[in-house]
Amino acid sequence: MTSKHMKIKKMIAAMFPVFLLFTGCFKEEKTPVNADFAVTIQDNDYSVPVRMNIENHTTGADHYLWTFEGGEPSSSESSHPGMVTYHTAGTYTIRLEAWNDDERKTRDFSLVLDSAVLVAFDVDMPVNNISPVEAVITNTTRGALSCLWNFGNGDPETSQSFSPASVIYTQPGEHIITLLVSNGREQYSLSKTIQVLPSMQAGFIIEPSFDDFDMEAPWTGTLSNTTVSGLTYMWSASGGTIADPQAESPRITFDVPGTYNITLEAQNGKEVQTQGQTVTIKENTNLYTIADIKLGSTTAHASVGCFFSCLQRRVLTQGDMSAPSPPPVDLVFFGMGPLFPYCRFVSPDAAGSLLVFDDIPDAGKTYFVNKQATPIFTVADFDAMLTDAPLRNLDIRSMDTGDQSFAAQTPYIVLFETASGRKGVIKIKGYIAEGNNSYILADVKVMKN
DSSP: OOHHHHHHHHHHHHHHHHHHHHHHHOOOOOOOOBOOEEEEEGGGOOBSSEEEEEEEOOBSOSEEEEEETTEESSEEOOSOOEEEEEOSOEEEEEEEEEEOSSOEEEEEEEEEEBOOOBOOEEEEOSSOSBSSEEEEEEEOOBSOSEEEEEOTTSBSSEEOOSSOOOEEEOSOEEEEEEEEEEOSSOEEEEEEEEEEBOOOBOOEEEEEOGGGTTOBSSEEEEEEEOOBSOOEEEEEESSSEESOTTSSSOEEEEOSOEEEEEEEEEEOSSOEEEEEEEEEEBOOOOEEEEEEEEEEOGGGTTTTOSEEETTTTEEEOHHHHTSSSOOOOOEEEEEOTTTOSSEEEEOGGGGGGGSSSOOOTTOOOOEEESSOSSOSSOHHHHHHOOSSHHHHTOOTGGGOOTTOOBOSOSSEEEEEEOTTSOEEEEEEEEEEOOGGGOEEEEEEEEEOO
């Protein structure tokens, strides 16, 4: 070995301890793992189905294993697993395992999810909704842990039972039933309204037909039912004929005079009530008496009316006569108000000839005795007349003075006979001066047929 080689060998030997010293001081550093994540519940709704978003806040990890107990998906190896869905209520654990080549860490998160709540109930009124009402509550709510009922004016007023007892309502009107439920975290409510009808009160009114307002035989009327909260009815009478005894408001007929008892029995499935009345049917006079008739001057035809219908027993105005089918007219009064120096009753078929009235369609002939040459029928006769007997033998047609007039005087009698042969008497009681709305005040007695 040459001296050069020896010198190199000594140099290497001298450096080797220094190299060993340097390499012996170097150590590799580990990367720590911090497993952390955040959970966000969508819409903050913990009632299943629940959608939950996972935000990974872990540091230092290279690998991940997520376990979602009861969730969908059930696991993931992604660093950002995103959305997880839960369909069943319960308590679940979310576990994250995060690691690198040096370290492994685990973090658990406990999650409590509530049942889905469906608030529902039915209200049944077994008999009917007439007071007193029994309301039967059937609770079909799902997912609730507690219930609170409010029955308003019912008895009881409240309940915490899932299946409350029947509720009694006596006060008529609308009643609100409210159910408030909770699943431990959230509350839900549902309200329903029921209608309670008043308790039953039986009653009726005896209403004569239009032609039988005078309560004379033969008589026909209607038993007008005014019962409150009735459902079925049975009528009876001590005489006469009821067309349909089970109808709500039947017609009734009496052929002969007398005093009769009428009874109504009303039922509603809960109670029965009876109501009775007495009706008196008088002898037939074959005479209608219509009092306090106002017949206007020629200037008051639109406001008061100058025509009279015996069939309808009412005064007819100009407006009544403009109807498509105007009522039949029996009397036409022509008077010069307000002092009435000139008055006369005119046959309907001659109304148009007076110029102040239009022609009356299909008008018949009425005969009038505007002036009596001799006192055939007096005011005393009118007042004393209780039947049509005084009129039967009067030959009014032969005494017709419909073209004559009379000046204002009271009382004053005018006889008439309609086209159908019905005889009658007019008693003028007064002449009322009210300018263009002046009128006479009269009573009329006329045969029924």
